[in-house]
Amino acid sequence: MTATPLLTAFLPIALGIIMLGLGLSLTLADFARVVKFPKPVLIGLACQLLLLPLICFFIAKGFALAPALAVGLMLLAASPGGTTANLYSHLAHGDVALNVTLTAVNSVIAILTMPLLVNLSLAHFMEGDQAIPLQFAKVLQVFAIVLVPVALGMLIRKLAPRFAARMERPMKIVSALFLVVTVVLAFAKDWQTVVDYAPVVGGAALLFNLLSLGIGYWIPRLLRLPQRQAVAIGMEIGIHNGTLAIAMALSPVLLNNPTMAIPAALYSFLMFFTAAGFGWWVNVTHGKELAIKDAEAAN
Incomplete structure (x- = not known):
């Protein structure tokens, strides 16, 4: 998988538009x-920031992933939830407001946690001459590509709320399309490389995805959060910002390691199907409870 000029130029634009769309939906x-409602947010963040990296680490070790693939999987675990999670949560009757809050807060926190986790992963999995840590200047670049478009989107929403409201749904669709295009471009250049790595890392990515969805749903339920909030948290930590992970892996000024993008590309492909299956399962097995909650909310 090679970082072609087309892909290198496309990724920052795609990521900027995705984060701009996120900002348009935030206040x-x-x-x-x-x-005001700390419990569900704290539970979601604890699952996202503490449990997922730990589980991802053991998956990488258990599957004996090559160093660059292991770092790529850890990079994915450090990525915040994607904006697509809001759409899937809506379709599965989750608490979309909680999704928005978790995405907003986690996107800010990720500015610190992503470089930290990536550097720890580089130090553990890579040899000394291969580990190029993210220095402070690179952390600032992550800040720029993540938060600046979000802040701009929030400013647009504040100054032109009607325009932002009209653009919110189209931007969600565009964000999903950009994710699909990013994955396709990442696959297309060196398909044989993807095929060679897929049997190795595909199982790890699938297991990590299923565990992310399961942990995000069942831990809130065990802690007696309402059904809609558990669905929202499950979607939030099960649908990662794969575009961000791929962009960081391929960027010549950040990690500049195309192999590290493979776990995020495979994960981003798989999560469309697993998240849809999870949403279907929730609606089928807990449809009555969701209907009751919707009726109570309407009243």
Whole structure:
């Protein structure tokens, strides 16, 4: 898999548009909701920031992934939830407001946690001459490609709320399409490389995805969160921002290691099907409970 000029140029644009779309859907109230309703947010963040990296580490070790693939999988675990999670949560009758809040907060926190986890992964899995840690200047670049478009989108929403409201749904669709295009471009250049790695890392990516969805749903349920919030958290930590992980892996100024993009590309492909299956399962097995919650919310 080679970082072609087309892919290198496309990724920052795609990621900027995706994060801009996220910003158009956010307000300061989404961040303030953490103070008003801390329990579901804290549970979701604990699953995302603490449990997932630990589980991902053991999966990488258990599958004996090659160093670059292991780092790529850890990079994916460190990535915040993707905007596609909001759409899947809506379709599965989850608490979309909680999804928005978790995405907003986790995107900010990821500015610190992603470089930290990536550097720890590089130090553990890669040999000394292969491990090129993310220096402070590179952390600032991650900050720029993630938060600046989000802040711009929030500013547009504040200054032109009607325009932002009209653009919110189209931007979600565009974000999903950009993710698909990013994965296709990452696969297309060196398909044989993907085929060679898929049997090795595909199982690890699938297991990590299924565990992410399961942990995100069942831990909140065990902690007695409402069904809709558990669905939202399951979608949020099961649908990662694969575009961000791929962009960081391929970027010449960040990791510049195409092999590290393979786990995120495979994961991003698989999660469309697993998330759809999870949403179907929730609606079939817990449809009555969801209907009751919807009726109570309407009243």
